Amino acid sequence: MKKCIFIPLCLLLLSPSTRAQQSGIDSLQLNLNAHPQQDTVRVDLLNQLSRLYFTKDAGVAERMGEEALNISNKLGYVKGKIWATRNLALVENTKGNLDKQLQLTLNALKLAEAQGEPRTLGILNNDVGNIFTEQNSPRDALIYLQKSLQIKEQLNEIPEISKTLNNIGSAYIALKQTDSALLYLTRSEKLKLSLRDERGLAYTYENMGIVAMLENRYKTALRYHQLSAQYYKNTDNLPGITKASLNLAEVQTMLGDLKSAEKNLDTARAINEKLGNVKNEMIYYKIRSKLDSARHDYASALKHYQAFSERNIDYFNLEKSRQINRSATKYEAEKKQRENVMLKKEQQLHLATIQQQRVLVLSGAALFLALLLITAMVYRLYKHQQELYQQLNAKNQEVSLQNRIILEQNATLENLNQVKDKIFSVISHDLRSPLAILEGLLFLLKDDKIDARQFSFYTDELWRDVKNTAYMMDNMLQWASNQMKGISVKADDFDLTLLLNQEFELLQTMARQKDVKLSHELKSAILVYADPDMIRLVLRNLINNAIKFTPGGGEIVLLAQLEKGEARVSVKDNGTGIPTEDQHRIFSNIYYSTTGTRNEKGCGLGLHLSKDFVERNHGHIWFESTPGEGSCFSFTVPLSDEQDVNARGYTVVLQDNPVSGMSVLRR
Structure with missing residues (x-):
């Protein structure tokens, strides 16, 4: 639908309204200065000024709103509390704090519903609809906005009707229904032009x-x-x-x-x-990226697109937290409802018992007059009462059992929610970030905005990021499986040196990417009794961690010693070390993660999972670290009962292939 823009002559005369608005602010400020009394008059002046200031100076509006709310609370002035709360909600909107704005607006709406003042209800329902539109929930917004429009049309308040018509148009824009949006916006424009x-x-x-x-x-x-x-x-x-x-x-x-x-x-x-x-x-960086791309400045476009992507992830996490909070609130409400139903049933049971006892007492009093039957009736009453007590006790035991089951189910749900939240956090932040960078580069390569030679410049860094992400996902999946259904240990005899050699070449490649020397001194076979997959993950995590925190030119060495029926394996590096104040968090239940020397990311599960796997295999794990000098992580694993002292040894030598330039693994 196309529409020509016609600007009536009256719009050219609108500027005096601005001067009139400023004059109104000055007049209200003079009246406020001349009225220092802490009464309802000062509250109304503060609320009017706060409403006018929130688009000019949010700080001034907030101070006035807080003063109006404090005075209203002291006086019990409900009308003042409603408008002061609404003004503070508008200030939160200018900061982008939509959740806080929604909570404050709903508080004001609850007070207004108790008073039943239609004009206030129309304005506050309009505000709630606006917030839902900004939170990308336009269908919820239309419910409140249509209710607001109905109230305002009944009151025939043209200025307020024009505002709500505009906001309904905004909701239809969010639904991508442009024809409906333009219909409401045109009606709003006509009213506002008439009002200047x-x-x-x-x-x-x-x-x-x-x-x-x-x-x-x-x-x-x-x-x-x-x-x-x-x-x-x-x-x-x-x-x-x-x-x-x-x-x-x-x-x-x-x-x-x-x-x-x-x-x-x-x-x-x-x-x-x-x-x-x-x-x-976030919107600024998105548009800036488009502008750089239009100028063919693809390096700046990629940088600004990454800035947009990072802020978009934070915004996504905020939306995710909001959904989790809503789910938790709904769960708590349903839980309280079930508890109320159970309590009501108990009360009904007690009332029924009391009523039965009253009937029995009255019957006993009446039968007391019959001397010949008194003994038989008292005995019957006693037996009946005993049966009632037994039934009541049985019901109480049944209720207690149900409560215990509910508590156990709640604990299980809470653990599953923690696992889900951690998985969502890793996927939404640590996994999305490298994928967003790869997406940006592929976008430039696909549209021929960067050639293959320039793209290859980033491949080493991309390979390292993707490999780190793969390791993080392995750790996360192992951890999630361990938390949700447990992991059984499948112990067996195996050669620790051979297992290390199977993983060493890939880890060596990752070390070369950072110009870090990686070597080990396991010269002979070491037969141990443990779960090989678990020990493989422990070795991989410790070596990958050492590479992550060792800068270029550094060195990492793997050592092994046999002592008292155990094999002790150590991974020693001369990297950045662990700050003293953070060393107590390494093996705690707090998931601790920092970026590496080249901003490598982790999910904070590797060392926690390694400790769990080592201890499941009857070993111990510990570390020694000096900040600025390096760290040494060690763990033990039981030796096999079939340890062969004459077993064939292995020697690992890494040589550069003169033809391909790659390192060759020899035994």
Whole structure:
């Protein structure tokens, strides 16, 4: 759907409204200064000023809102509490704290519902709908927004109706239903033009520009965003200026006006540094990457795309935490509901018992007059009461058993939730990050924006990152399996030296990538009795950890000694060492992870899992570390009863192949 932009003459006369707004602020400030009494009049003045200041200076708005809330709490002034809470919620919106804004707005809505004031309910339902739209839940938003519109139309409040119409248009934009969005936005524009509402028109024209962008009408989108930016500036709306600058930069990039796009990006970044809005910062790096790509500056484009990807991951984690919190709240509510049902049944049982006892007492009193039957009746009453007590005790035991089962199920669910949260954390951060970098490089290579020779420059680093990620996934899967269903030890006799040699060549390749010398001194066969897969993972984790924290030019040596029926294996490096204040966390239940000398990442499970596997195989593991000088990790494993002192030894020699340039493993 196309639409021509017509700017009525009345819009050229809108600037006096800005001066009138500033005059109104000055007048309210004078009245506030002249009224120091801590009463409801001062609360109303503070709330009015806080509402006007939140787009100009969020800090001033927050201070006024907090003062209004404190005075209202002391006076028990409910109306003041509602508007002060709503203003503090708007301040959180400028910071990008949508969860906190939603909680404050729902608190205000709860107070308003108790009062039953329609105008306040219409405004607060509109606010809740806006928050759900920003949280990418437009269907939930439409429920509150349609309710708000219904209330405002009953009150015939044209300014408030125009706001809600605009916000319904925003929700349909999030649903990608541009025709419906434009229908509501056009109705909102018509009302705001009649009211000469500059502040409201800024939001409506911003949404119309977004609709035009979704329909690939970039020139139309540019004109709408220019109008939106002008009205945001006229009303000193700093968050709005930031959004308008980002929108203009994106459209200008698509139209090839790169110089203007960069200017608007710089404006958005300068303002957002003051506001601290995380979502706007993420959008800035995304548009900056597109601008660099349009200029054929692919190195800068990749750097800014990585910055966008990192912030996008943080935003994803925030969304994930929000969903987990909602699930936990729902679970607790269902749990309390089940407990209430059980308590109600118990109360009904006790009431029934009491009523039966009352009937029995009354019957006994009546039968007491019959002297001939008194003995028989008392005996019957006694027996019946004993049966009731036995039934009650049986019910109590059944309830206790059910409570114990529920507690055990809750503990199991909590453990599974911890495993799930850790897996989600590793996948969403440590696994997505290297994949995002690889995706960015492949994107450039696919569109011929970087040639194969330039791509090969990054292959070594990509190979190392992917291999580290593979090791992290191995550790994570082993840990998750261990937590959720347990791992059984499959001990057997095997040659520790041979097992090491099978893994050594790959680890040697990873060490060469960092210019680290890796060698071992296991000269003969060492027969041990343990689970070979577990010991293989322990060796791999300890050696990979040493490579991770040893800088280029460093050295790693593997040693082995036989003593008192055990084999002691040590992995010694001259790397960065472990800070003294962190050494107590290495083998604790706290998952501790830091980046390596070349920013290698880990999930914090390797050493914890290694300790578990060594101890399952009746061994011990420990370490010695000096910061700045290196570390030595050692573990023991039982020797086999069939230890052959004359077994054939192995010697590992790494030589450079003069033809291929690769190292060759000889025994």
